[in-house]
Every structure is written in C-alpha cells, then in structure tokens.
Amino acid sequence: MTKTLRVALGENSYPLLVGAGILNKVGEFLKPRAKSAKVLIVTDAFVKQHYAPAVSESLTHQGFDVNTVEVPVGEGSKSLAQFARIQDSLVAHQLDRGSTLIALGGGVIGDLGGFAAAVYMRGIAYVQIPTTLQAQVDASVGGKTAINHPKGKNLIGAFHQPKLVLIDVDTLKTLPQRDIRAGLIEVIKMGVIRDESLFETVEENLDAILNLDDTVLIEIISQACINKAEIVAKDEKESGLRMVLNYGHTFGHALEALTHYNRYRHGEAVSIGMNCAARLAVNLGIFSEADFQRQSALLKRANLPLVFPPELSPKVLHDTMYLDKKTIGGKLRLILPTQIGEVVIRDDVAASRVLEVISQNV
Ligand SMILES: NC(=O)c1ccc[n+]([C@@H]2O[C@H](COP(=O)([O-])OP(=O)(O)OC[C@H]3O[C@@H](n4cnc5c(N)ncnc54)[C@H](O)[C@@H]3O)[C@@H](O)[C@H]2O)c1
Ligand SMILES: [Zn+2]
Known part of the structure; x- marks a missing residue:
C-alpha cells in the first residue's frame, strides 16, 4: 500500500x-x-x-x-x-x-x-x-x-x-526505538497545533506505532506531511504562518544548545519545550488544565521527557531563549496552544512569565 x-x-x-x-x-x-x-x-x-x-x-x-x-x-x-x-x-x-x-x-x-x-x-x-x-x-x-x-x-x-x-x-x-519516539514528537506537535484527529490517532495507536505497524505508520506520516504541506503552501518562504511549526521549539532549541546537542535528541528537547509552552498557556488562562494533562499523558506514554533537567538554571535557559534570533524587539514570539488542535502566536508575554514557567518546571 x-x-x-x-x-x-x-x-x-x-x-x-x-x-x-x-x-x-x-x-x-x-x-x-x-x-x-x-x-x-x-x-x-x-x-x-x-x-x-x-x-x-x-x-x-x-x-x-x-x-x-x-x-x-x-x-x-x-x-x-x-x-x-x-x-x-x-x-x-x-x-x-x-x-x-x-x-x-x-x-x-x-x-x-x-x-x-x-x-x-x-x-x-x-x-x-x-x-x-x-x-x-x-x-x-x-x-x-x-x-x-x-x-x-x-x-x-x-x-x-x-x-x-x-x-x-x-x-x-x-532505527533505534529512542529515535522513533523522538521523531514521533513532530507528529504529536502537528496534532496539537492544527489537527486534533491526528493527535487522537496517535493516542489510540501508540503501541502499534512503536511496534512499527506499517498501516498506522503510513497513516500518521502522511497526515503529518499533509498538514505541513498545507502550512508550507501558504507560507513557502517562512514569513508568517509557518512559525506555528515552532511550537515547543523555542524552549527546545535553547535546551539543546545548553546541553551541547549531545544529551537530548531534538524531539526529546521539543517534548520538554511543548510541555513548558503548554503550562505557560495554562498559566495565562488560555489553555485548559484538562488539555494540558491530555498532552502530557501522551508524551509520558511515548516515554518522552517532560521537564528540564533540575541542575539547569532557569535564568540561564531563559536568557538563552531571549538571545535567539526569534526575539522581536526584546519580546519572544511564542506559539501557545488554546486547545488540542489550535494554537495562537503571542509576542506580548512578559519575560517574567516565561522565567516563572521555566522555574515551575512541571
Ligand atoms: N530541512 C528541514 O526542514 C529539517 C527539519 C528537521 C530537521 N532537520 C535537520 O535534520 C537533522 C536531524 O535529522 P535526523 O534526526 O534524521 O538525523 P541524522 O540524519 O543525523 O540521522 C540520525 C542517525 O540515524 C542514522 N540513520 C538514518 N537512517 C537510519 C535508519 N533507517 N536506521 C537506522 N539508523 C538510521 C544516521 O546514520 C544517523 O546516525 C538536523 O541536522 C536538523 O537540522 C531539517
Ligand atoms: Zn523539530
């Protein structure tokens, strides 16, 4: 097939x-x-x-x-x-x-x-x-x-x-299981940013996916690609909409850089980043606790990490994020979920709220 x-x-x-x-x-x-x-x-x-x-x-x-x-x-x-x-x-x-x-x-x-x-x-x-x-x-x-x-x-x-x-x-x-799990995060991410039914497919078929069932793999890979293709078709050269693909990545990239790209797979760092961004959205009152729990439950079942390593200084992570090229006039552009299948782009979140959520680390 x-x-x-x-x-x-x-x-x-x-x-x-x-x-x-x-x-x-x-x-x-x-x-x-x-x-x-x-x-x-x-x-x-x-x-x-x-x-x-x-x-x-x-x-x-x-x-x-x-x-x-x-x-x-x-x-x-x-x-x-x-x-x-x-x-x-x-x-x-x-x-x-x-x-x-x-x-x-x-x-x-x-x-x-x-x-x-x-x-x-x-x-x-x-x-x-x-x-x-x-x-x-x-x-x-x-x-x-x-x-x-x-x-x-x-x-x-x-x-x-x-x-x-x-x-x-x-x-x-x-491919090692660890890389299957880490790669799966981009599928889960796509589910959270714009496709609840893809998220649900992963929830319902996680074991089959991890056991490399052909039919389910073909289904989730094509759905992830269809979603990405739709986004890219609207924004081929990355000027606006395509930014939603960065959900979890602003936190994740900073974590990867601070751990010298050798402690986490990209997908693992993004998993922690998604959990942190989702918690920030809860703190800001735009994402429900139930949806937060739904996302973290799936990440946990996929054996992906959820929290920053305890020895990492929240302030250092925060500062690294603000040095990133994605800062606009000193404000971070953040992709935050409002429900499973929908995100908003926010560039008005106070730096103190960002530091707060990193320190919270749950
Ligand atoms: N262009 C883009 O849009 C885009 C998007 C995401 C990531 N990237 C880039 O992709 C890179 C990361 O990709 P990656 O994780 O595939 O890394 P990779 O290409 O280094 O592959 C990871 C490891 O898996 C091995 N490998 C490849 N296929 C295998 C298989 N079938 N079975 C077993 N082992 C296999 C490779 O030899 C390598 O050791 C980064 O450089 C990142 O910047 C680009
Ligand atoms: Zn990525």
Missing part, C-alpha cells in the same frame, strides 16, 4: 509517496520525472550499508547511470568540507543541469544533499528519500536545506524544493 500526496507549491509542486517496499521501486518512480540518466546518491556510511544497494539496483535496472558519495554519520557532516566533497563528486561524474541528486538518509543527508543540489549549476533536481522518522515527518516537506557554520546551526542554506519525496516505512525497522 502506497499513499501519494501532492505538495502544492505552484511550479515547485511535487509528489510525496509514503509506503512500504518503496526503496525497490525508486527507479520506476524517478524514470518518468528525470531529465537525464545521471544520478548521484548522497548518503551516510550507515544508511549506505543498509539501503543504498536496493536504491542503486532499482535505478540501474531502469537505465540510470548511478554514482554514490558517502559522508560520515552525524551532524558534523553538515559542513563546508562535506559540501565541497559532494560538489567535487558532481563535477567528477559530470552531472549536468538535467541530472538528479538523490539524498538517501536522515535529516543531515537531506539538508546537506539538498543544499548541494540547490547550488550546483545554480540548482539541479533533487529527490529526498528520508530514512529517519524525524526526517520523514518534518524535513521531507518545506524545501529548507542547509549546512552548519562553527558559529551556528543551519547558517548557510537555501530554499530548494525536491522534485520527489519517497518515504519507505520499512527503513524504520533499523
């Missing part, structure tokens, strides 16, 4: 397929859409070993001329050095304007490969084959590509929409 969605962005529109066994059909799906036979697969060492052979074989079978470039596993590969290696490889294998770059891997590979495709010959086609739940439900829609600078994450990048996204839920079978 495969679901086909369409990310509607005018001339940048593209199909997004979610199913099982898709890796063996990459060649078939790409064939009618590719302008030339040359493709370069960008992947990391782990994903290459497990999944590149199937993809490569399927492409070769359809007559594609396939080359592969492998980068080391991990965030460190979102670097100028690995970016340069990919450009070298594109040049060495003589990819031209009609060629396709295939990003096969997690969010790191999607961001790095997408950025390499965005600038090579002023932009060539790229296909995303995300292999982590995080990348499948989040990075697969939106067209954001980037590498890091030593001074900050994602500082060098471009908007470049893929031509095609292929999501194979079979790849999740090798």
